[in-house]
Amino acid sequence: MIPAASSTADRLISTLHQLIHPPENWQGVRVWVRSPEGQRPAFGASEVEQPSEAACEIALDFRDGTRSTVVFDGLESGSSGRRLAESMTQAAQCLVEREVEIENLFEELGFSYEGLASIHDFGSDPTVFLTPSRAFSKVLERLIAITPGLEAAIWTVGENGIEIANCSLDSVPEPRAADIGLVGKAIQEKRGIIWRRRERVEARLDPELDSARSALVSPVVAHGIVHAVVEVWNEHEDSFDSHFMRLVEILSFQLSRVIEASRLHEERLESQRLRHDLEIGAHIQEHLLLGQLPSGLEGLDVGALSIPSQHVDGDFFDFLPQSPTCLDVVMGDVMGKGVPAALVGAAVKSEFLRSGSGSPGGESRPNAARPERIVLDVHQAITNRLIELERFVTICYARFDTRRRIVTYVDCGHTSTLRLRASTGRVDALRDECERRVNLPLGMHPDSVYRQFQSTAEPGDIFVIYSDGVTEAVGPGGELYEQRRLEQTLLEHRDLSASDLTIAIRESVVAFAGADGVRDDLSCVVIKIEPLVEREEIVLEDRLSVPSSTSQLRKLRSFTSSIAEREPTMPVEILDELLLALTEAASNIMRHGYDEDQDQGILELTVRRQSDRFVMILRDWGRSFDPASVQPPDWDDLSPGGMGVYFIHELMDDVEYIRGPEGENRLTLTRFLSRRDG
Amino acid sequence: MDIQIDSGDHVDVVRPRVSALDADNAKAFSQGVASQLQGDRSLIVDLSEIDFIDSAGLGVILSCLRRKNADGGTFALCSMSRQVASTFRLVRMDRIIDVFDTRDDAVQILGG
Numbered sequence: 001m002i003p004a005a006s007s008t009a010d011r012l013i014s015t016l017h018q019l020i021h022p023p024e025n026w027q028g029v030r031v032w033v034r035s036p037e038g039q040r041p042a043f044g045a046s047e048v049e050q051p052s053e054a055a056c057e058i059a060l061d062f063r064d065g066t067r068s069t070v071v072f073d074g075l076e077s078g079s080s081g082r083r084l085a086e087s088m089t090q091a092a093q094c095l096v097e098r099e100v101e102i103e104n105l106f107e108e109l110g111f112s113y114e115g116l117a118s119i120h121d122f123g124s125d126p127t128v129f130l131t132p133s134r135a136f137s138k139v140l141e142r143l144i145a146i147t148p149g150l151e152a153a154i155w156t157v158g159e160n161g162i163e164i165a166n167c168s169l170d171s172v173p174e175p176r177a178a179d180i181g182l183v184g185k186a187i188q189e190k191r192g193i194i195w196r197r198r199e200r201v202e203a204r205l206d207p208e209l210d211s212a213r214s215a216l217v218s219p220v221v222a223h224g225i226v227h228a229v230v231e232v233w234n235e236h237e238d239s240f241d242s243h244f245m246r247l248v249e250i251l252s253f254q255l256s257r258v259i260e261a262s263r264l265h266e267e268r269l270e271s272q273r274l275r276h277d278l279e280i281g282a283h284i285q286e287h288l289l290l291g292q293l294p295s296g297l298e299g300l301d302v303g304a305l306s307i308p309s310q311h312v313d314g315d316f317f318d319f320l321p322q323s324p325t326c327l328d329v330v331m332g333d334v335m336g337k338g339v340p341a342a343l344v345g346a347a348v349k350s351e352f353l354r355s356g357s358g359s360p361g362g363e364s365r366p367n368a369a370r371p372e373r374i375v376l377d378v379h380q381a382i383t384n385r386l387i388e389l390e391r392f393v394t395i396c397y398a399r400f401d402t403r404r405r406i407v408t409y410v411d412c413g414h415t416s417t418l419r420l421r422a423s424t425g426r427v428d429a430l431r432d433e434c435e436r437r438v439n440l441p442l443g444m445h446p447d448s449v450y451r452q453f454q455s456t457a458e459p460g461d462i463f464v465i466y467s468d469g470v471t472e473a474v475g476p477g478g479e480l481y482e483q484r485r486l487e488q489t490l491l492e493h494r495d496l497s498a499s500d501l502t503i504a505i506r507e508s509v510v511a512f513a514g515a516d517g518v519r520d521d522l523s524c525v526v527i528k529i530e531p532l533v534e535r536e537e538i539v540l541e542d543r544l545s546v547p548s549s550t551s552q553l554r555k556l557r558s559f560t561s562s563i564a565e566r567e568p569t570m571p572v573e574i575l576d577e578l579l580l581a582l583t584e585a586a587s588n589i590m591r592h593g594y595d596e597d598q599d600q601g602i603l604e605l606t607v608r609r610q611s612d613r614f615v616m617i618l619r620d621w622g623r624s625f626d627p628a629s630v631q632p633p634d635w636d637d638l639s640p641g642g643m644g645v646y647f648i649h650e651l652m653d654d655v656e657y658i659r660g661p662e663g664e665n666r667l668t669l670t671r672f673l674s675r676r677d678g
Numbered sequence: 679m680d681i682q683i684d685s686g687d688h689v690d691v692v693r694p695r696v697s698a699l700d701a702d703n704a705k706a707f708s709q710g711v712a713s714q715l716q717g718d719r720s721l722i723v724d725l726s727e728i729d730f731i732d733s734a735g736l737g738v739i740l741s742c743l744r745r746k747n748a749d750g751g752t753f754a755l756c757s758m759s760r761q762v763a764s765t766f767r768l769v770r771m772d773r774i775i776d777v778f779d780t781r782d783d784a785v786q787i788l789g790g
Contacts, residue, residue: 550702557698557730576761583732587701643733643769650768 008066009035011096013042016070018095018257019088019264026268034069042070056082058089063097076275084264084271091260098253132228133165135258139230139251140166146247149236153208154255155183155229162187165228173208181206182217187226192218192249194240206231214238218248222256222263230255284339288346290523291318293499298324299402299459299532303498305506306523307469313337313521314345314393315467320356322368325403325532328356329525331465332395333414335441344391348442351378352397371399372452375410379442379450386443393442396465400457402532404668406658407457410450413441415468418483420490421661422460427487430455430463433661456660459531462501464490469520470505473513481512498526539609540566548594548601548620553583556605560616563607570614570673577651581669582616584644593622593665612674613653618667624659679706683714689789690714691781693724699735708738715742718750720788724781726757731765743775752776756784 012033020026020043030045041047051057055073062068070089075081136154143152153167162183163175178187183206186193195202196214208231209215215233219226230252232240290306304317314334321327330352334341355377356369369377375397386392396414400407409417409430416431431438437453457463464486473481486505493504502524509522544559546552557579564575586603594601606617649655654670680695692711699707714721723742728735739755746753754776758766766772778784 550700553700553702554698572760573764576764579730580732580761580765583700583730587732587734591701643736647733647765647768 007035007037008062008064008096009033009037009040009068011099012060012068012070012092013040015092015095015099016042016088019092019261029072029074031073032071034071036066039071045073056085058085060089060093062093064100076271081271084267087267088264091264095257095260132255132258132262135255136166136228139255140168143230143232143248143251144168146244147234147239149234150232150239151208151212151235152230152232155231157187157226157228162229169208173206176207180204182209182215183229183231186217186219186229190219190221190226192216192245192252194242194245196238196240198238209233211235214240216240216245216248218245218252220252220255220259222260227259228252228255284342284346289314289316289342289349291316291349294319294321294327296324297321297327299530300325300327300400301498301528301530302327303500303502303526304524305502306521307506307518313467313469314341314343315469315521315523316345316349317465317523317525318349318353320353322357322399326368326399326401327527328371328374328397328399329465329527330356330395330397331414331467331523331525332393332442333467334391334393336391340389341391344386344389344393348378348382348386348393348395351381355381356397370452371397371408371410372450375412375439375442375450375452379448383443383446383448387446389443392444395442398463398465398527400463400527400529402457402529404656405457405459405529406454406656407463408452408454410439410452411437412439412450415466415471416483418464418466418487418490419455420462420464420494422458422462424661425491427490428661429483433659454656454658456658456664456666457529459529461529462490462494462498463527463529464505465525465527466505467521467523469518469522470509470524472520473509473522474517474519475512476514476517481509485512498528501526501528539611541606541608543604543606545602545604548590548603548622550587550590552603553586556582556586556603559605560607563609564614566609574614574671574673578614578616578671581648581651581671582618584647585616585618585667585669588644589618589620589622589665589667593620593624613670613672615671616669618669620665621663622665624665679703679710681707681710683711685714686785686789689720689722689785691722691724691785693726695727697727698730698732699725699728699738700730700732701734704734704738707735708741711742715745716749720752720754721746722754722756722778722781722784722788724757724784725755725759725762726781728762729759731762736765736769736771739775740771752788754778754784754788756781 016031016033020031026044029043030049030051031043032039032045032051033042041049051071051073055071056075057069057071059067059069070092072085075085140152140154144150151168153169153173154165155162156165157178161175161177164172167173178184181202181204182193182195194216197212212233212235214237215231218230220228220230230248232248293302293304302319306315314336315332317329317331319327319329332345332348334345334348352374356374375395394414395410395412396417397410398407398417411431416429418427419430420427433453433455437451439450440448466486471481471483471486475481485508489505489508493501496504505524506522509518540563542563544556546555560578560582561575564570564578589603601620601622604619608615608617648669651671652669653672656668658666660666682693682695684691692714694707696703721742723739743753756778757780758777763772778787
């Protein structure tokens with residue numbers, strides 16, 4: 001049956017119905033068509049309902065001079081919903097206009113019954129076939145029934161050439177390049193061709209046409225792209241004329257509708273997957289990737305923020321308090337996007353929580369694992385799995401110890417932490433100080449080693465740990481936010497609290513880039529070191545500076561003894577140990593840190609007695625000398641070389657060396673008055 | 679460095695007259711006893727005035743032991759203070775060097 005002529009709005013509505021397929025995937029979506037005749041519901045809406053304010057409207061100007069507007073309500077918000085609506089309406093307009101064309105053709109043709117039947121198999125509803133492959137086979141069946149002796153083939157066009165989708169021959173032609181013969185010409189010129197052997201000899205004829213007398217090819221075009229080619233031939237007579245060509249063109253066009261509907265269906269599924277991904281991702285981020293701000297800290301003001309991007313990243317951070325005065329912060333960035341990256345991030349973070357927070361409870365933990373050990377533990381637990389998943393994770397692991405005024409830092413390829421130093425008012429990047437101790441990201445190599453370095457964390461210093469989403473936010477002119485802008489923001493807002501400072505950073509980034517310019521997750525942790533209110537009273541603290549000369553060793557010892565021997569007196573055995581460790585440390589500095597016999601070097605000793613410990617801090621400005629870098633002594637060949645360092649580590653409970661800014665070396669030796677176990 | 683040297687028939691006793699043997703004076707001590715280190719006579723280092731020794735001091739004592747042994751002589755220490763004794767124990771040097779409580783004990787055994 002040839003459908004009765006109907007209005008453009010009618011056609012638009014019925015075409016939209018075909019494209020919105022299958023309907024159960026479009027639940028919650030409502031569509032109206034507004035035309036000069038008024039507004040009518042097209043899908044999911046009733047006569048009385050009106051679109052909401054969030055509805056998206058797309059106007060269409062038809063060739064006959066009329067304008068219709070399609071109104072979508074209930075699509076997912078954002079650009080993906082809008083894009084889908086636009087491509088749907090464009091496809092619908094194209095289909096409606098071609099439908100009018102077809103009807104005009106029918107009138108012109110007065111075609112044979114077979115031809116009409118084959119066209120009307122499709123009816124006006126290409127989705128009867130659901131999939132392109134079923135449509136192909138139906139078309140093929142119909143084509144060869146039109147006239148006895150016809151053979152037909154339908155080729156699909158891919159990136160690497162063409163292959164048969166359906167064919168009437170028993171021996172199916174091989175896949176081949178897309179530029180051969182008549183089929184090739186139809187693809188190239190995007191038009192149908194009739195060929196008769198008696199009229200034209202082709203140089204490179206399609207192999208299946210070897211014994212054909214005549215042939216017809218017609219491309220299936222959707223959105224300007226040739227998706228398939230219909231090929232019909234006759235080995236006995238010249239059976240193709242312009243009428244037949246019109247028929248095949250119409251079939252080709254209908255195939256293109258099937259392909260278009262199928263493409264829209266895929267797009268819709270993809271869009272749903274994307275939305276689903278976003279929901280899961282946001283959930284993972286909120287519950288699994290971001291840590292809660294720690295409480296009950298002394299000498300630390302901590303702020304954190306995270307703005308998730310439109311797509312989910314694997315950014316994560318968390319806080320692992322080691323004691324009230326010692327906080328570990330870990331931040332990581334999983335390469336890649338989407339839910340898989342977020343899941344990897346969640347897994348890595350939980351490994352850090354497991355490895356980094358040994359015993360629970362708020363007790364002071366002087367024996368907490370070194371940060372480089374924690375990173376190594378996590379590496380050993382997960383790197384093989386990360387390598388299998390082809391993911392890697394950049395990590396920054398930082399321990400802020402306000403009692404020792406030290407930051408210990410393990411840098412695994414993450415953006416470098418910034419430090420604003422109160423003493424100089426300047427911002428520096430911690431990485432610049434670390435002397436090549438940058439490690440590989442997790443997941444790069446099973447045999448990676450991880451090394452930490454240490455620097456000072458003095459009261460008033462501010463640290464900013466951040467993800468590259470901050471520095472790589474894109475401004476309107478395409479330029480990046482960059483580290484220098486972050487430094488500037490830090491300097492301008494240094495007096496704010498840590499959490500207000502994170503807000504200032506966020507506002508600065510968003511003002512620079514706009515909401516659209518923030519492409520990645522934006523994560524940022526701010527740590528402000530505050531003066532520590534000493535719970536443990538310092539019984540005594542004194543300081544002595546001497547020239548760098550071994551003749552001063554005696555003076556350093558008697559100075560230390562004078563403090564140790566005051567009330568309450570400490571056991572002489574402990575004093576012996578203190579003096580030996582002090583002598584070894586000082587003479588090492590004199591011999592290795594400063595050139596020997598060079599008296600201009602200064603060595604400063606601070607001795608501090610607390611109720612539970614005795615602390616000696618040696619500062620000098622000579623060459624860097626880390627006692628930990630010295631090998632333990634060889635017991636078979638005892639020599640004084642490594643023995644001194646052995647003494648220091650054996651006798652002291654804690655030895656901390658820092659190469660500070662401006663050439664300062666700081667070695668802190670701590671002896672607890674009553675030894676703890678473990 | 680002030681070092682008191684008493685030479686008997688078969689044994690030399692050297693006594694550094696300082697309170698500490700450390701990185702500052704270890705080399706001076708080594709030079710001060712250089713002639714006593716040669717030959718196969720026994721050598722006793724009397725540590726009675728030393729109340730502090732460090733790794734450099736241990737090193738020079740170790741070097742004395744090796745040189746004396748190389749020449750076929752016997753080497754011993756005596757009169758260690760608390761700090762010196764515990765420092766020797768820390769690196770187990772008390773196991774490879776003969777240590778006597780008093781100078782008389784040492785002379786009696788080594789000289790006899």
